[in-house]
Amino acid sequence: MTVANCPACAAPIEFAIGSSAVVVCGYCRSVVARSDRGVESFGKVAALVDTGSPLGTGMRGSYRNSAFSITGRTQMRHEAGGVWDEWYAAFDDGRWGWLAEAQGRYYVTFQTGAQVPEYEQLQLGARLAEVDGLMVSELGSASLASAEGELPWKPLPGESYRYADLTGGEQKFASIDFSETPPLVFKGYQVTLSELGIDAGAARTRGADLVQLNCSNCGGPLDLRAPDRSERIICPNCGSAFDVSAGKLQFFKLLKQKKVEPVIALGITGTIDGTAYVIAGFMQRSVKFDMTYYWTEYLLFHAEKGFRWLVHSDDHWSFVEPIAPGEVFDAAPLGVAKSVGWKGQSFRLFQEATARVTYVIGEFYWRVTVGEAVNTVDYVAPPFGLSKEVTGGKAPEIAWSYARYMQPEEVETAFTLKERLPRPSMVGPMQPYTGPKLGKTWLFLLVLLIAAAVLLAVTRPNRLILDQSFDLAPPSWSAATPAPAPPSADAPTNARIFLTEPFELNGNQNIRIDGRTGLQNDWLYVSGDLVEERTNALTGFEMEFEYYSGIDGGERWSEGSRDETAFLSAPPKGRYVLRVEAQWNPQAKATPDLHMTVREGVFRWSHFILALLALSVIPLLAMIRQVSFESQRWKESAHSPFGNFESVEDDDE
Amino acid sequence: MKKLYALLGILLIGGYAWADWTGHELQRPRRGYAPQSIRGSQSGARSFWYTGYHGGK
Numbered sequence: 059m060t061v062a063n064c065p066a067c068a069a070p071i072e073f074a075i076g077s078s079a080v081v082v083c084g085y086c087r088s089v090v091a092r093s094d095r096g097v098e099s100f101g102k103v104a105a106l107v108d109t110g111s112p113l114g115t116g117m118r119g120s121y122r123n124s125a126f127s128i129t130g131r132t133q134m135r136h137e138a139g140g141v142w143d144e145w146y147a148a149f150d151d152g153r154w155g156w157l158a159e160a161q162g163r164y165y166v167t168f169q170t171g172a173q174v175p176e177y178e179q180l181q182l183g184a185r186l187a188e189v190d191g192l193m194v195s196e197l198g199s200a201s202l203a204s205a206e207g208e209l210p211w212k213p214l215p216g217e218s219y220r221y222a223d224l225t226g227g228e229q230k231f232a233s234i235d236f237s238e239t240p241p242l243v244f245k246g247y248q249v250t251l252s253e254l255g256i257d258a259g260a261a262r263t264r265g266a267d268l269v270q271l272n273c274s275n276c277g278g279p280l281d282l283r284a285p286d287r288s289e290r291i292i293c294p295n296c297g298s299a300f301d302v303s304a305g306k307l308q309f310f311k312l313l314k315q316k317k318v319e320p321v322i323a324l325g326i327t328g329t330i331d332g333t334a335y336v337i338a339g340f341m342q343r344s345v346k347f348d349m350t351y352y353w354t355e356y357l358l359f360h361a362e363k364g365f366r367w368l369v370h371s372d373d374h375w376s377f378v379e380p381i382a383p384g385e386v387f388d389a390a391p392l393g394v395a396k397s398v399g400w401k402g403q404s405f406r407l408f409q410e411a412t413a414r415v416t417y418v419i420g421e422f423y424w425r426v427t428v429g430e431a432v433n434t435v436d437y438v439a440p441p442f443g444l445s446k447e448v449t450g451g452k453a454p455e456i457a458w459s460y461a462r463y464m465q466p467e468e469v470e471t472a473f474t475l476k477e478r479l480p481r482p483s484m485v486g487p488m489q490p491y492t493g494p495k496l497g498k499t500w501l502f503l504l505v506l507l508i509a510a511a512v513l514l515a516v517t518r519p520n521r522l523i524l525d526q527s528f529d530l531a532p533p534s535w536s537a538a539t540p541a542p543a544p545p546s547a548d549a550p551t552n553a554r555i556f557l558t559e560p561f562e563l564n565g566n567q568n569i570r571i572d573g574r575t576g577l578q579n580d581w582l583y584v585s586g587d588l589v590e591e592r593t594n595a596l597t598g599f600e601m602e603f604e605y606y607s608g609i610d611g612g613e614r615w616s617e618g619s620r621d622e623t624a625f626l627s628a629p630p631k632g633r634y635v636l637r638v639e640a641q642w643n644p645q646a647k648a649t650p651d652l653h654m655t656v657r658e659g660v661f662r663w664s665h666f667i668l669a670l671l672a673l674s675v676i677p678l679l680a681m682i683r684q685v686s687f688e689s690q691r692w693k694e695s696a697h698s699p700f701g702n703f704e705s706v707e708d709d710d711e
Numbered sequence: 712m713k714k715l716y717a718l719l720g721i722l723l724i725g726g727y728a729w730a731d732w733t734g735h736e737l738q739r740p741r742r743g744y745a746p747q748s749i750r751g752s753q754s755g756a757r758s759f760w761y762t763g764y765h766g767g768k
């Protein structure tokens with residue numbers, strides 16, 4: 059430990075960490091460095107802005123089993139306004155770590171020796187192989203606003219430098235500092251306070267106090283719910299916009315905007331996913347295609363978790379939270395990819411547009427104003443969605459957010475609303491289909507049905523009982539076989555009746571009878587009966603053979619069939635004969651032939667097909683319903699898989 | 712809905728397997744009793760059940 063006196067005010071200063079380069083005098087805010095000649099002042103820094111951070115110098119924590127002490131901090135001012143803290147942690151193992159804090163998120167980084175391109179060569183959305191493939195999510199410049207405590211480098215008051223922030227999967231984070239050549243690269247992770255061994259509850263409470271101010275234009279009340287985080291507040295009464303700095307207001311301008319009444323009032327607290335958020339701001343945005351579409355967004359604030367969004371569009375609600383851009387697999391970071399991936403889930407492109415702010419009241423963490431425009435690309439994987447916003451200008455940035463669809467009932471419960479919210483009449487982009495999804499159950503039953511069919515097919519005996527040809531030609535009578543008594547006068551002459559030899563049936567198995575004839579351009583009708591010898595009980599069947607063929611216009615044609623099949627339900631076990639009565643065309647040039655086979659216990663494909671159809675009816679109806687639902691969902695998208703995007707102009711025509 | 716459909720499906724498959732195993736056919740054939748004399752008309756044209764088919768083109 060080195061103890062000295064501040065060269066500016068002579069107050070005692072202390073270098074507690076051997077490797078620290080400077081100490082900011084706690085009395086006069088001089089930046090004091092130690093050198094061979096003693097201590098030296100490098101000018102003064104401005105007073106610290108109260109950011110309400112739960113961290114403070116002197117606090118101890120641990121990161122990945124390494125204990126550290128917070129020895130100092132710098133306050134950096136973004137070129138677009140706003141201040142963030144960077145805390146410097148001296149680890150017990152001799153390392154320095156940087157603990158950056160912004161919008162309620164914390165990042166631990168350590169300096170590495172990675173070689174990276176110059177600032178001008180970096181492109182937003184590019185992934186740097188030199189930095190573990192992390193994606194450039196933000197490019198900008200910042201200036202040193204203030205500092206305190208012991209620091210490992212010499213901060214020069216007012217000094218500004220360019221930086222690039224990179225993000226990636228698994229909470230990876232990196233920052234490149236272009237204040238030196240070659241640029242300094244810091245790599246690490248986004249972390250939570252608990253991962254740093256810091257008890258958020260015991261830490262200094264931030265943003266808990268409501269700051270009540272008055273609008274200097276209309277005198278109406280202005281409540282600052284996040285005074286340390288807000289950059290702008292817009293008076294709900296008169297639309298006057300103020301810049302917020304350390305809880306103080308500076309008039310910006312009077313916004314000309316058409317009043318929009320929020321469904322949920324500012325200042326109301328609602329609990330979503332176990333966290334109580336207060337509604338800090340409200341805005342209406344719009345996109346213009348063939349007509350202008352409007353929706354509203356509520357800015358939610360929680361002291362520890364920061365800002366979230368509640369989006370309300372066409373009576374659909376969604377809860378939106380920011381995610382690291384580098385976590386999203388996006389083939390076109392600055393363009394529009396057909397689909398993107400996040401945490402193993404694929405999201406499909408729904409629409410891209412330029413969203414404009416058309417109305418805004420309450421407080422915001424950036425300097426929002428009416429007319430502000432940003433390019434947005436929305437992707438959906440119901441009930442979730444991803445949204446990309448690409449900001450250009452001096453500080454280009456890619457921002458991704460993750461949305462979860464909320465049923466109106468959930469919003470009513472979350473904010474304990476007394477009035478029932480209107481229910482949506484159209485299908486929303488992220489609205490989940492809540493009808494039955496029977497695909498998996500159908501597949502399971504299909505497997506069961508096939509298993510049953512295979513079992514039946516292999517166990518059916520398919521036993522051949524009879525295989526017989528019938529000669530339909532008139533019999534030739536002889537002495538040995540005398541003609542029977544003449545038939546009745548009205549009996550047809552083009553018909554014959556046969557009775558087969560008796561055969562045994564095992565019973566409880568179906569019967570298949572196949573008939574075949576070689577007739578040509580003619581017909582043959584067979585009426586058959588399976589007759590039980592003992593009781594004369596019969597089961598009948600019929601077969602109609604017709605076969606015609608020829609050549610017409612040089613093309614061969616045929617119709618009808620020479621084969622017929624009949625099935626009979628299982629007859630009881632017993633002894634049977636087959637009675638066959640055949641009738642044919644009396645003008646036939648030749649007597650047709652007939653061959654028949656009888657089988658017992660055959661597998662029935664048609665029964666399997668019927669069972670399959672019956673099994674598929676309900677899933678088919680459910681699928682039609684779901685397709686109709688999805689078709690409605692994509693009606694408003696120019697990227698519909700159904701290809702049915704219709705503009706309103708088309709509708710009007 | 713899934714459970715109800717699964718139950719219906721299992722009942723359907725069970726019914727199919729039972730019907731096929733016991734040789735049931737969906738079509739109801741004509742049934743009756745043949746007169747004893749029909750077995751004596753081996754070569755005749757007498758039909759006890761002639762429905763008068765007049766097929767052909």
